[in-house]
Amino acid sequence: MPGLVGHIRAQMMLMPPAELPPATLLIGPDGVGKMLLARTIARARKYHEEDIFSSGKLTTDVAADLLSFASRAATGPAGRMVILCLDGSAAYVQDVLLKTLEEPPPGTKFLLTASQPPLPTIVSRCQIVRCGPLSTDDVEKVLLRLGLPAKAARTAAVMSGGSPGAALELSSAEVTDALDVVGKALKAVSARKPAQLRPLFRSMEHPWGQEHHVLLGQWAAEAATFRWRVFSAATAPGISRAHAKYLLQMLASLGSASPRLADRTALEMIAVQERR
Numbered sequence: 674m675p676g677l678v679g680h681i682r683a684q685m686m687l688m689p690p691a692e693l694p695p696a697t698l699l700i701g702p703d704g705v706g707k708m709l710l711a712r713t714i715a716r717a718r719k720y721h722e723e724d725i726f727s728s729g730k731l732t733t734d735v736a737a738d739l740l741s742f743a744s745r746a747a748t749g750p751a752g753r754m755v756i757l758c759l760d761g762s763a764a765y766v767q768d769v770l771l772k773t774l775e776e777p778p779p780g781t782k783f784l785l786t787a788s789q790p791p792l793p794t795i796v797s798r799c800q801i802v803r804c805g806p807l808s809t810d811d812v813e814k815v816l817l818r819l820g821l822p823a824k825a826a827r828t829a830a831v832m833s834g835g836s837p838g839a840a841l842e843l844s845s846a847e848v849t850d851a852l853d854v855v856g857k858a859l860k861a862v863s864a865r866k867p868a869q870l871r872p873l874f875r876s877m878e879h880p881w882g883q884e885h886h887v888l889l890g891q892w893a894a895e896a897a898t899f900r901w902r903v904f905s906a907a908t909a910p911g912i913s914r915a916h917a918k919y920l921l922q923m924l925a926s927l928g929s930a931s932p933r934l935a936d937r938t939a940l941e942m943i944a945v946q947e948r949r
Contacts (some may be wrong), residue, residue, distance in 0.1 A: 677706060677713045678815050678837075679807040686802055687714050690782060696774050696783040700790065701804030703760075704838020706815075707786040710804065714784060721749035731762035736769040743778040752780030759787040759795070767792045767940045769813040774798045806835020816840055828903050831891045832884045847884075852903070854881070855888045859909035862920045870923050886933045893917075893938070 677684075687693060693714075699707045708729065715725050726742045728735045737812065740757065747753045759767065771794050783799075790796055807815075809830045816826035816838040828848050833840035854873055859871035874881045892904045896912070909916075 676818075677709055679811040680706065680710050680804055681801045683804055684714075684753040688717050689795050693718065693782050695777050695781075696785065696799040697802055698791070698796060698799035699784065699786045699802050699804050701788065702806055702834075702836055703788045703806055704833075704836035704841075705806055706837060707804050708756065708758060711784040711786060715754045715756065718751055718754070719749070720754045721747075721753045724749050724751065724753045726753070729758050731757050731759055731766050731770060733766055733769075738767055739770070739773065741779060743773060743869075747780055751777070752782065755781060755783045756781070757785050759785055759791040760789065762791070764792060767795055771795055771798070807837065808835065809833075812837050812840050813914065824903070828888075830901055832887055834887075837847060851884045851888055855885050855892060856904070858885075858889075858920070859892065859912065862916050862923070863909045863912045865916075865919070867923060874923070890938060 683699065685691070687697065689708075689872060696770060699710060701707055712725075712727065720745075724747045728739075735757075739757075742753070742755070757770070757900065759770075771792065774795065775798070777783070785791070785795070785799060809827075812830035812833050812835060813826050816829060817823065819841070821829070825848065829840040831845045832843060832848065832851065856872060858873050861867070861873070888903070895901050895904050896909075899906070
């Protein structure tokens with residue numbers, strides 16, 4: 674497991690020498706490293722392993738184990754730490770946790786994580802720390818540490834929306850297919866062959882989606898700066914602003930692949946390239 678990457682503001686708020694409140698809720702998208710952040714904080718504050726209660730989901734059994742844990746004396750001077758993910762937990766189980774938060778055992782700190790807000794009564798008893806998506810570079814760094822090849826790591830990071838977890842769930846076939854579709858679209862635009870574009874946008878097997886819009890924007894950024902990392906200079910040689918406008922028109926004419934803001938940004942990047 675690689676070390677923590679990103680979440681600098683959250684670390685500044687929660688790492689020593691900052692004082693840790695009785696209960697903290699780390700909230701943010703799935704797969705951005707909230708549980709890893711919580712465990713990193715526990716290690717930095719030198720909690721003994723036997724004084725840390727950690728669970729990836731709050732269930733009835735976990736709640737019972739938590740109550741038992743809270744009744745025991747801590748073995749180290751730091752006290753006790755409870756790390757819980759609240760995603761998918763039923764409201765009645767959260768109510769059990771709420772009673773503990775209302776009267777926390779002495780010397781016990783709570784680090785809770787969630788991708789969606791839990792019960793408002795729990796939120797009201799916590800310091801809220803938001804954990805947003807990581808940058809593409811940070812996601813890539815995580816994937817490289819896990820041993821992914823450089824090209825695969827960069828491409829999955831671009832497609833992940835800032836979530837290392839989402840990047841790891843992408844199969845090599847999904848990444849390859851998405852790159853292939855965007856490459857074919859760019860080459861069809863460069864050749865002014867709309868007959869080749871329409872099947873790409875209307876494919877039932879691999880419909881044009883968010884990942885394709887993201888990769889189109891990535892291609893434009895690389896084309897504008899000549900820093901090829903995901904694509905190559907041969908992907909769509911000689912494409913111009915006029916070609917880019919044509920692609921946007923094609924996207925706009927097909928509802929299933931309507932252009933996004935990222936696509937319009939791509940057009941501006943190509944225009945900047947032309948003025949050089």
